[in-house]
Amino acid sequence: MLDENKKQEMFNKMKERKGEVKTVRKIVGIIALVALLIIAIVGLAGYSYVTSALKPTDPESNEKVEVEIPMGSGITLISTILEDKGIVKNAQIFKYYTKFKNESEFQAGSYALTKSMTLDEIIESLKTGRVYREPVFTMTVPEGLTLEQVADIVQKNTSHKAEDFMKKVTDAAYVEQLITEYPDLLSEAILKENIRHPLEGYLYPATYPFFEEDPSIEEIIDTMLTAMNTIVSEYTPVLEERETSVHELLTFASLLEEEATAQTDRETIASVFYNRIEIDMPLQTDPTVLYALGSHKDRVLYEDLEVDNPYNTYQNVGLPPGPIAGAGKTSIEAALNPSQTDYLYFLADKEGINHFAKTYDEHLSNIEKYLR
Structure with a gap:
């Protein structure tokens, strides 16, 4: 009789366990089903949202x-x-x-x-480029121009005199105001004593549409500064990572703009300049001498290299105090992405093709080969 009771007790426990297992399985099944439903709902909602975002925001609206x-x-x-x-x-x-x-x-x-x-x-x-309204006129400012050359273009396209444009871009109070308006682009560096023109190199070279017959000088400057601000903002993370200022970037890029004779040369010329800076070797770039002289010459003479001016990179190590011209996007990018070379010298031949050298002897050989 005792054995029968034990058997019955064991049987009852087995039934209980089977019931518990069934209950657990049901709970797990319900949870899995709910999870699948949630995933399906989220996926469907996401798909619906993306599909909706690919459609017009208001198919019935014709308002411009x-x-x-x-x-x-x-x-x-x-x-x-x-x-x-x-x-x-x-x-x-x-x-x-x-x-x-x-x-x-x-x-x-x-x-x-x-x-x-x-x-x-x-x-x-x-x-x-189908525009809402046709511009009254467009003004093209090529790469590599100084502020004074930009002033001449403004004079040719508007009623403003070049001297009035230069007076505005060199007005201390106005420049201070612009530094406040463009804090990510302009800094106090442009107001240092040895800077020739504060906004030199900061007015982006491009073709600009104007929608009124005679825009003010301030509007022209704002338009060009806004364009440069937009371009430079793309490289903010890189500049922060390298601890390089916008002023240094535009100064370096302006040298490339003045020296490069072909688009593909910019990165290699940049490597020459960086290699020289690394060993405290003067950059010795002729455009800085011309900028120091304040005049254009077809050929830089040896006596010109002696000019006592902070922009003269034959007499001073490192970058000049500020940009010497307006650099385009290609030169700005080359300044940030130079080629990796051991070059320390380069020259342009009579056809404007650049030739690079690692040593001074190689450079002298290039002079003999391409310039004499």
């Missing part, structure tokens, strides 16, 4: 929205502007869409876009 794309804007800034204006639903998705479609080369300008436009239509508009 004026959108300004500043000179030198990258896709990140353009995407943010479009989202802020309500032309696209999500800046990140528009950015990724353009990258997926391998679209680039968007043009600066003032656009009339609508919220009913598809992403492809928006991209096409930004690529073709």
